[in-house]
Amino acid sequence: MFFQAVLLTLLALLPMVNPPTTATxxxxxxxxxxxxxxxxQINLAAIYLLVTLCVSFFIGSSILDLFGISIPGLRLAGxxxxxxxxxxxxxxxxxxxxxTDANQSIAFVPLTMPxxxxxxxxxxxxxxxxxxxxxxADSPRLTIYSGVVTAFALMSLLSWGVLKxxxxxxxxxxxxxxxxxxxxxxxxxxxxxxxxxxxxxKEVAQDPVFHTTPAVQVEHKSASSTNQAIE
Numbered sequence: 004m005f006f007q008a009v010l011l012t013l014l015a016l017l018p019m020v021n022p023p024t025t026a027t028x029x030x031x032x033x034x035x036x037x038x039x040x041x042x043x044q045i046n047l048a049a050i051y052l053l054v055t056l057c058v059s060f061f062i063g064s065s066i067l068d069l070f071g072i073s074i075p076g077l078r079l080a081g082x083x084x085x086x087x088x089x090x091x092x093x094x095x096x097x098x099x100x101x102x103t104d105a106n107q108s109i110a111f112v113p114l115t116m117p118x119x120x121x122x123x124x125x126x127x128x129x130x131x132x133x134x135x136x137x138x139x140a141d142s143p144r145l146t147i148y149s150g151v152v153t154a155f156a157l158m159s160l161l162s163w164g165v166l167k168x169x170x171x172x173x174x175x176x177x178x179x180x181x182x183x184x185x186x187x188x189x190x191x192x193x194x195x196x197x198x199x200x201x202x203x204x205k206e207v208a209q210d211p212v213f214h215t216t217p218a219v220q221v222e223h224k225s226a227s228s229t230n231q232a233i234e
Contacts, residue, residue: 004143008150009157015131016158019124020052022165028118028192029169030176031092031185032109040106041170047110048119049163055120056155059128067129074126075210078203081122086196088113092189119162122199 025048033041058066067073135147173181 005150009154012154022162025118026169031188044110045166048114049159051115053159063129075203075206078122081117082196082199089189089192
């Protein structure tokens with residue numbers, strides 16, 4: 004059961020976390036940063052990914068309920084953040100005198116959130132936690148929880164290894180190649196952000212809570228009855 008939980012969790016998370024996409028994003032954001040600083044950001048991103056996955060798994064649903072945040076709202080917020088970051092990469096602001104981004108922290112935003120652990124990943128983890136909580140009482144929940152957390156650690160380790168490969172690729176591309184990669188990734192991030200927003204709007208439109216047809220029908224019937232009474 005332990006190894007089954009590890010395998011299933013890894014297979015579900017791998018396409019959602021998608022470390023190669025984050026490695027490409029890192030290439031664009033690490034322009035002008037020292038190699039040591041980039042390595043530090045990679046290490047922190049892997050740690051943040053593990054912590055974010057565990058928090059989403061154990062108390063993510065409670066946090067969303069506490070602040071009244073829905074999954075469509077999470078998708079819309081993530082889409083806006085991704086679109087904003089992509090727009091800044093596609094149309095970078097001209098450097099000002101004395102301004103430097105060499106020590107900018109990119110480990111948590113945007114590498115961890117919303118790139119590796121975005122709205123889709125968080126929704127997947129939260130729904131998985133809900134399914135485990137609904138298992139029968141005699142199920143080996145401790146074993147399953149241990150397998151899921153182990154899978155989170157392996158996913159973070161795998162992401163760390165993929166991000167490490169961005170450093171030699173950065174040396175190979177050079178400054179011109181990195182600038183071109185930055186603008187391409189900026190355009191793709193804008194598209195991804197818009198798609199997240201579209202998915203969130205679709206979920207809102209399909210949510211029966213937001214359909215007020217019965218209430219509208221009641222209002223129409225009440226208005227008709229009032230008019231008839233007046234007549």
